[in-house]
Amino acid sequence: MTMHAVGSSTPLDEPSKIAEIIVPTMGAEALSTVLTNGATAELLLGAGAQDDCAAFRLEGSHVLVTGSDYVRGPKFSLYEKGFLTNYDIGWYLAGANISDVAAMGAIPLGLLSVVRYPKDLPDSDFTELMEGIRDGARAVGALNVGGDIGSAERIILSASAFGVVEPAGLLTRTGAREGQLLCVTGPTGLAGSAMKLANNGEDVARDEYSALLGKWRRVSPRVAHGRIFAGNPGVTSCIDTSDGLKGAVEALAHASEVSIVVEEGRLPIADSVRRAADRLSCDVLDLVFGDSVDFELVATVDPAAVDAVSEQCGAAGLDLDVIGRVEAGQGVGLRRGAVTTDVPGASWRHT
């Protein structure tokens, strides 16, 4: 299938876009997955089939998980400011949606993408966006299997991701238990720091900010961590940090009806976030806990299991930090030496 019209000055109409851009950029490769319980999932009809639906054959005992995230187009200020390309926001759409699947302990299978675009969007831009979605999904072994495209007065991006997990491995927000340890899969606050710096007029495309902007440009959903968590019965709850670390810990504590205390001294803090705090003249913990779409996972682990889980992560080259403890009671707190205070930072508000 040729892409001859891509980059031409007159954007293709929709049927041509489907044939010449969508199908080639959705990733038509085969996909099959085996769960640890022997259950299998295999792609039957992907984007290339152009049928009413995509289809997967599932044999055995699965939990199917599925969720949707909408990405704000014109409100996506880093894109509007030129710090993110069409490829980047396509990848972001895939990664943000797959992160929800990872947080359930599941293997992501696929993505349905809804991409609406202004009629004058050059085909080259549209192609880059679709390639970003494809590559963001592919990076964790998933495929963009279909969805909806068509025109709108501006770019609108939405998707649904789905995956499968062994029934015994499903991780929810309600499983945190008193006495467990709280773990996080990586430092937080990087994405939020990039946003705050850009809003402050900084050129976050500069090399010194690459670790921060990189969180937006190449969302890396923690599928590998999720699979280790799902395979260990001592891990009993999980959530992603798409609403920031404070938001994640609050949601876990609320859903599980427990208290969670984070220890200041155990928090992984990236040097890039410390420098951002200096530049922004704010408390670094405001960045670490605040509104930041780092897409890390937060999980609670039985003390007896934490060494095994840490070793499995380490052997796979994956970070894992114990940052706190689940206690009786309600709410969240931050232990600073002998004192427990409120957790700083603002959770992301869905507005």
Place this chain on the structure above:
Amino acid sequence: MTMHAVGSSTPLDEPSKIAEIIVPTMGAEALSTVLTNGATAELLLGAGAQDDCAAFRLEGSHVLVTGSDYVRGPKFSLYEKGFLTNYDIGWYLAGANISDVAAMGAIPLGLLSVVRYPKDLPDSDFTELMEGIRDGARAVGALNVGGDIGSAERIILSASAFGVVEPAGLLTRTGAREGQLLCVTGPTGLAGSAMKLANNGEDVARDEYSALLGKWRRVSPRVAHGRIFAGNPGVTSCIDTSDGLKGAVEALAHASEVSIVVEEGRLPIADSVRRAADRLSCDVLDLVFGDSVDFELVATVDPAAVDAVSEQCGAAGLDLDVIGRVEAGQGVGLRRGAVTTDVPGASWRHT
């Protein structure tokens, strides 16, 4: 959970909307399904769980089907003209998405809805929209299990629907075979007639147009037909008429690499469409074949199976009309007496 703030002059913020409107209007009832091969599907985490994803437990041998449709908000001219309420477009969103699942022969399980709204949208309007989605899904036994809500500069509606079917029952667009009969589950052109009349300045809210406008207001995806088709090995291809009857027949013929000939004298034509053609001074076949989101199914059936399938439909109170035949060759045609002509009408263009 009280709904005290609904209808107040200041719309709720998003967290309150989730607690007070979303969860109650998403349908939190249990859901479990058994396929004819003994495979089961059961809801584990629905909207009420407010987890990262919804989750279903699947045991046995399933094909999972899933698709997405975006509904054009401000471009939805019947809504803008006041002929459709917020409840109606919510129902439409559910029905249009579930129709794709029905076209695969599957039992719809659930829906993920993406609802973005202007900040000044009254909560009562928002609630009606969510209730429409819920009721449209419920009408065919499915649930709205989650998704994404938040603000945008205008109403944006998108969804993904998913369902399960026995592996032997999956219906695609590629299965049509020479010698089969072409069947349709009901008359077409009603929805398109309503749109054309409204664009012509007619008040389509009048009683005489209720059959036409009703196609928009209460989309009725042909799940029951799809299940009968899936259960009969003589039915080998299926598609919905969301792009109009001409579009559906063309897509089947193209995907299956066959020719399909429709017989004029066998087409079911609703009286309301005949009256619309008179009013619009156009050929009734332009309406029957043209751009019209009636969400009927078109299927191809072996001659030896058609009586059994018809009887099953009849026993269930469902319409089924044989309207043509699959032949060797390529393309589609309309047989009018001894002459075969091009099929009239315009397919829906994705623009």
